[in-house]
Amino acid sequence: MASSSTTNSILSPSFLSGLANSTSTDSPRPPSLLSFLPNSSSSSTAVSIKLSDRRSCHSRRSRPVTNAVKTTSSPSSTAAPTETPGASHDASRPTILVSEKLGSAGLDLLRGFGNVDCSYDLLPEDLCRKISSCDALIVRSGTKVTREVFEAAKGRLKVVGRAGVGIDNVDLQAATEFGCLVVNAPTANTVAAAEHGIALLAAMARNVAQADASVKSGKWERSKYVGVSMVGKTLAVMGFGKVGSEVARRAKGLGMHVISHDPYAPADRARAMGVELVSFEQAISTADFISLHMPLTPTTRKILNDDTFAKMKPGVRIVNVARGGVIDEDALVRALDSGKVAQAALDVFSQEPPPKDSKLVQHERVIATPHLGASTKEAQEGVAIEIAEAVVGALNGELSATAVNAPMVPPEVLSALAPFVTLAEKLGRLAVQLASGGEGIKSVKVVYRSSRDPDDLDTRLLRAMITKGIIEPISDGSYVNLVNADFIAKQKGLRISEERIVVDASPEMPVHSIEVLMSNVDSKFGSAVAGEGGDVVVEGRVKYGVPHLTKVGGFEVDVSLEGNLILCRQVDRPGMIGEVGNILGEDNVNVNFMSVGRMARKKQAIMAIGVDEEPQELTLSKIGKVSAVEEFVFLKL
Ligand SMILES: NC(=O)c1ccc[n+]([C@@H]2O[C@H](COP(=O)([O-])OP(=O)(O)OC[C@H]3O[C@@H](n4cnc5c(N)ncnc54)[C@H](O)[C@@H]3O)[C@@H](O)[C@H]2O)c1
Ligand SMILES: O=C(O)[C@H](O)COP(=O)(O)O
Numbered sequence: 001m002a003s004s005s006t007t008n009s010i011l012s013p014s015f016l017s018g019l020a021n022s023t024s025t026d027s028p029r030p031p032s033l034l035s036f037l038p039n040s041s042s043s044s045t046a047v048s049i050k051l052s053d054r055r056s057c058h059s060r061r062s063r064p065v066t067n068a069v070k071t072t073s074s075p076s077s078t079a080a081p082t083e084t085p086g087a088s089h090d091a092s093r094p095t096i097l098v099s100e101k102l103g104s105a106g107l108d109l110l111r112g113f114g115n116v117d118c119s120y121d122l123l124p125e126d127l128c129r130k131i132s133s134c135d136a137l138i139v140r141s142g143t144k145v146t147r148e149v150f151e152a153a154k155g156r157l158k159v160v161g162r163a164g165v166g167i168d169n170v171d172l173q174a175a176t177e178f179g180c181l182v183v184n185a186p187t188a189n190t191v192a193a194a195e196h197g198i199a200l201l202a203a204m205a206r207n208v209a210q211a212d213a214s215v216k217s218g219k220w221e222r223s224k225y226v227g228v229s230m231v232g233k234t235l236a237v238m239g240f241g242k243v244g245s246e247v248a249r250r251a252k253g254l255g256m257h258v259i260s261h262d263p264y265a266p267a268d269r270a271r272a273m274g275v276e277l278v279s280f281e282q283a284i285s286t287a288d289f290i291s292l293h294m295p296l297t298p299t300t301r302k303i304l305n306d307d308t309f310a311k312m313k314p315g316v317r318i319v320n321v322a323r324g325g326v327i328d329e330d331a332l333v334r335a336l337d338s339g340k341v342a343q344a345a346l347d348v349f350s351q352e353p354p355p356k357d358s359k360l361v362q363h364e365r366v367i368a369t370p371h372l373g374a375s376t377k378e379a380q381e382g383v384a385i386e387i388a389e390a391v392v393g394a395l396n397g398e399l400s401a402t403a404v405n406a407p408m409v410p411p412e413v414l415s416a417l418a419p420f421v422t423l424a425e426k427l428g429r430l431a432v433q434l435a436s437g438g439e440g441i442k443s444v445k446v447v448y449r450s451s452r453d454p455d456d457l458d459t460r461l462l463r464a465m466i467t468k469g470i471i472e473p474i475s476d477g478s479y480v481n482l483v484n485a486d487f488i489a490k491q492k493g494l495r496i497s498e499e500r501i502v503v504d505a506s507p508e509m510p511v512h513s514i515e516v517l518m519s520n521v522d523s524k525f526g527s528a529v530a531g532e533g534g535d536v537v538v539e540g541r542v543k544y545g546v547p548h549l550t551k552v553g554g555f556e557v558d559v560s561l562e563g564n565l566i567l568c569r570q571v572d573r574p575g576m577i578g579e580v581g582n583i584l585g586e587d588n589v590n591v592n593f594m595s596v597g598r599m600a601r602k603k604q605a606i607m608a609i610g611v612d613e614e615p616q617e618l619t620l621s622k623i624g625k626v627s628a629v630e631e632f633v634f635l636k637l
Helices: 013-017 104-111 124-131 147-152 172-177 190-205 208-216 242-253 267-272 280-286 306-310 329-338 377-395 411-434 460-474 485-491 576-586 617-625
Strands: 003-006 095-098 115-118 136-139 159-162 181-184 234-238 257-261 289-292 316-320 341-346 366-368 443-450 495-502 513-518 535-543 546-552 555-560 564-571 591-598 604-611 629-636
Touching (some): 104 115, 159 377, 190 341, 234 280, 242 267, 564 617, 576 591
Parallel strands (some): 136 159, 289 316, 341 366
Antiparallel strands (some): 513 535
């Protein structure tokens, strides 16, 4: 009598149907498990923009949303309408909450795809209340997307889109833990920010703002507002990224000597632009003007402080269009008062809006703008389209090229990897279903065989999908996707190691084979155990674009990984295939693929049968009763 085992269903309809089904009700649901897989049938470019759907967004208060806002003082917090006026809500479409003003082309794109709720002045508690019925949230720098927001989303929020660059207002750790993808729009406002930096630089050097105010107050103070020239002066660009390098290019056009500090920027890119990359100390101690263009991170927070101001040239001038938090603002006031810093031009503040009585903003040698760097018509339209496409793409199940907390995969790499991504997840699913007891699944090794140099093989996506495949069936209730796969694996104490082996195979294929080995587990299908360590082993390859299982334990098989799978170990004898095929046929179960791998003639063989339908228990037990069958297992892919 054969030993048999049948696994519980892990192939729910919502798993396969993706996002459309997962958003078809108002009840909170975990993100679609396929929601970050490539999906060729639905791309953002296919989204139709229905101009007839165009509806205006409304802003009820000009104050941006921050957690610093005093919540009890706002009469609008409970009275606020929660839906775009006139918008009809279609429960079968995803709901996208836009919490700050977004360009109309981006809104049109979003409306062609889902229910769009523009609520621009939500208090933190209103945002938390609303978010559990939203699949996506689009913000700018004014909305604080805190851990509380992700908790309140109860698993429904799949993507946060930052319509801009800086993501310091989004709790990335919490987003990742909750499996929520964060995407940004990193390129569309670069030029606008650089132009604003240059505008502030020139306005500061020539006292434009102060002189304007003076003339408007009826004065004519020509000698008071004598400025300084920019030509020939040294400008230190701190952060040679997208904005910094555009500022450098423009400053060179003004005849400035430009140096830059950026620990991560390639020196040849700077050199090609005639910019010398220097140390932090050298930059701040030799510059006449310092322009800040780095992100706000734990390392850059208050990077300009009493100590660093002390090292600067007397009379240095500072421009900040990056983030207020990179300057210790109290120290800047002291440096301005002492004359160490002659002037500052600030677009960003540690608290936005800054307090009305802020000594810094009120300082006569400071000019200030209300975070306007990205605020040109052109940039805002560009950012809106960039973020709308990224959010729609993510909701459609595509991997984003602007993901902040998930592997970013360029489209061309992604299309080459797509079948391997599916293979990886299916191998993970197979391996975990073959395990039964033992010491629990603690250690998994993945071996990638490829003709490519190991350094050229980016396996982050594949590892994440294997992890997803392993964890999903054993983590009842918790949802796993590419974003949180590593986090959940770590939480569960699952160690996944990787090995890349170079083999003589087609260079066209990024990967020749993927092998998943699970240590210290018993198997419900003894033949799946192989190797010295007694690991459960499965191996797969992509053939003609379709994932195939090519090895189970020590047996070579060849079965396409579609539908479900029956693995049988039997004594190799004639008639077996027909006998099992007949049993399945009687139950109307269609066999889509079959292969037999044997040790030697008339010895043991493994029969791998791909079936479209799930056989009934009775059918499976009939297979188990076939005299030559020694063991079998039914696996869901
Ligand atoms: N005021 C605005 O409206 C506005 C508009 C756009 C961007 N920004 C801000 O400007 C900053 C830069 O934006 P970007 O698009 O150029 O980003 P980016 O990522 O292209 O560039 C940032 C650069 O800073 C560098 N960097 C990181 N740590 C550093 C450090 N300790 N010292 C020096 N350099 C460091 C990085 O290597 C990178 O090259 C961000 O903070 C962004 O939020 C503000
Ligand atoms: O990081 C950014 O992109 C800028 O600071 C722009 O922020 P905003 O979208 O709030 O204008």
